[in-house]
Amino acid sequence: MNDMSSSPSPLGRHQDRIAAVHAEATAWRRDIHAHPEIGFEEHRTSALIQEKLKAFGVDEILTGLGRTGVVGIVHGKAKGKMIGLRTDIDALPMQERTGLPHASTHPGKMHACGHDGHTAMLLATAKILAETRDFAGSVALIFQPAEEGGGGGREMVEDGMFDKAPCETVWGLHNMPDQPLGTFTALPGPTMAGIDYFDIAFEGQGTHAGVPHAGVDTVLTAAHFVTTVQSIPARNLSPFEAVTVGISMIKGSDAYVVMGDRAVVGGSVRFFSDAARDKTEARLRKLAGSVAEAFDCEAVIDYRRNYPPCINPEAEAEIAAQVAESVVGEAAVSRTAEPCMAGEDFAFMLNARPGHYIWMGTGSDDHVSGRLHYPDYDFNDASIPLGVAYWLALVDRLLPAD
Ligand SMILES: [Zn+2]
Numbered sequence: 448m449n450d451m452s453s454s455p456s457p458l459g460r461h462q463d464r465i466a467a468v469h470a471e472a473t474a475w476r477r478d479i480h481a482h483p484e485i486g487f488e489e490h491r492t493s494a495l496i497q498e499k500l501k502a503f504g505v506d507e508i509l510t511g512l513g514r515t516g517v518v519g520i521v522h523g524k525a526k527g528k529m530i531g532l533r534t535d536i537d538a539l540p541m542q543e544r545t546g547l548p549h550a551s552t553h554p555g556k557m558h559a560c561g562h563d564g565h566t567a568m569l570l571a572t573a574k575i576l577a578e579t580r581d582f583a584g585s586v587a588l589i590f591q592p593a594e595e596g597g598g599g600g601r602e603m604v605e606d607g608m609f610d611k612a613p614c615e616t617v618w619g620l621h622n623m624p625d626q627p628l629g630t631f632t633a634l635p636g637p638t639m640a641g642i643d644y645f646d647i648a649f650e651g652q653g654t655h656a657g658v659p660h661a662g663v664d665t666v667l668t669a670a671h672f673v674t675t676v677q678s679i680p681a682r683n684l685s686p687f688e689a690v691t692v693g694i695s696m697i698k699g700s701d702a703y704v705v706m707g708d709r710a711v712v713g714g715s716v717r718f719f720s721d722a723a724r725d726k727t728e729a730r731l732r733k734l735a736g737s738v739a740e741a742f743d744c745e746a747v748i749d750y751r752r753n754y755p756p757c758i759n760p761e762a763e764a765e766i767a768a769q770v771a772e773s774v775v776g777e778a779a780v781s782r783t784a785e786p787c788m789a790g791e792d793f794a795f796m797l798n799a800r801p802g803h804y805i806w807m808g809t810g811s812d813d814h815v816s817g818r819l820h821y822p823d824y825d826f827n828d829a830s831i832p833l834g835v836a837y838w839l840a841l842v843d844r845l846l847p848a849d
């Protein structure tokens with residue numbers, strides 16, 4: 448006979464409560480998935496979160512932070528410090544192609560990054576924390592809008608979230624379908640890239656395509672500029688500095704026979720340090736101006752600083768790794784991986800408070816989850832207990848009841 452009581456629980460001391468909430472949390476996740484809302488339009492999602500938090504009996508519900516953002520605060524049975532657990536709640540402007548029963552009912556909108564799953568896991572965590580209150584201090588459950596480029600994290604911080612919910616540390620989590628279910632990666636240092644956007648217009652005297660010498664060719668100018676920008680990472684930055692400069696948009700006139708007076712290129716810069724960001728922006732400006740001058744055009748430059756890089760501080764990375772180990776075992780937690788060149792606006796919270804942004808593996812053979820930001824993506828509901836267990840173990844570690 449197998450003595451089950453002596454085998455260590457894979458989900459820690461909250462195993463039974465987590466198992467009990469799994470089906471319910473899966474239903475929430477699929478409901479949110481069926482009703483995706485993009486950045487700052489998460490009104491239904493925000494209302495659903497508030498309704499659930501109220502039903503769970505959390506002590507305070509803060510709204511109006513980052514427009515549609517919500518923070519629920521649960522106090523433990525003893526006094527102590529406050530920590531923040533953060534999820535993103537927004538969807539992407541893309542058409543779903545999964546054909547699943549819970550597929551998006553909103554045309555052109557889709558939860559293709561798993562923020563539906565992140566939200567359901569944090570709701571389940573809130574429910575268990577409000578039931579048990581077996582910790583000393585307070586937990587702020589941060590539901591952040593507009594992660595996918597809108598800067599909801601920045602807005603929540605600017606709206607005074609950390610004044611109203613004075614967290615000592617703040618913690619984030621993202622699913623990773625290309626890593627196996629049951630694993631975590633707690634990376635110290637550079638983890639997610641900073642990202643800026645730019646539009647550069649080359650402007651000059653347009654002309655008839657058959658009379659090119661009567662004006663300037665703004666498209667030819669733009670084309671020369673496009674080929675120069677790769678010299679920035681290749682020749683202006685150290686080979687050990689990870690930076691990408693990509694031009695993904697180019698637009699000239701609307702006719703075969705018109706050389707327009709304007710050609711516009713747009714793209715993104717991704718980086719891990721302020722120095723690399725400053726250097727790249729300066730070089731982009733200089734190259735655009737110089738190429739424009741060489742072709743008798745003018746360069747009108749719109750460079751927008753968007754997200755800073757997400758750099759995990761070392762001490763909190765080690766805490767996150769140890770907490771994840773307590774959930775899935777030492778062999779299933781990695782402290783090394785290549786950083787990701789995607790942006791992540793949890794960086795604004797990490798710049799305000801120490802904490803950690805952990806990756807949770809969700810890939811499994813029996814769940815074809817696709818890749819993040821693809822139309823065939825679906826969050827793996829089998830990972831819900833692991834995410835909830837990580838959050839609860841983190842609370843146990845940081846706010847022990849005795
Ligand atoms: Zn995403």
Ligand SMILES: [Zn+2]
Nearest residue numbers: 560561562621
């Ligand atoms: Zn995401």
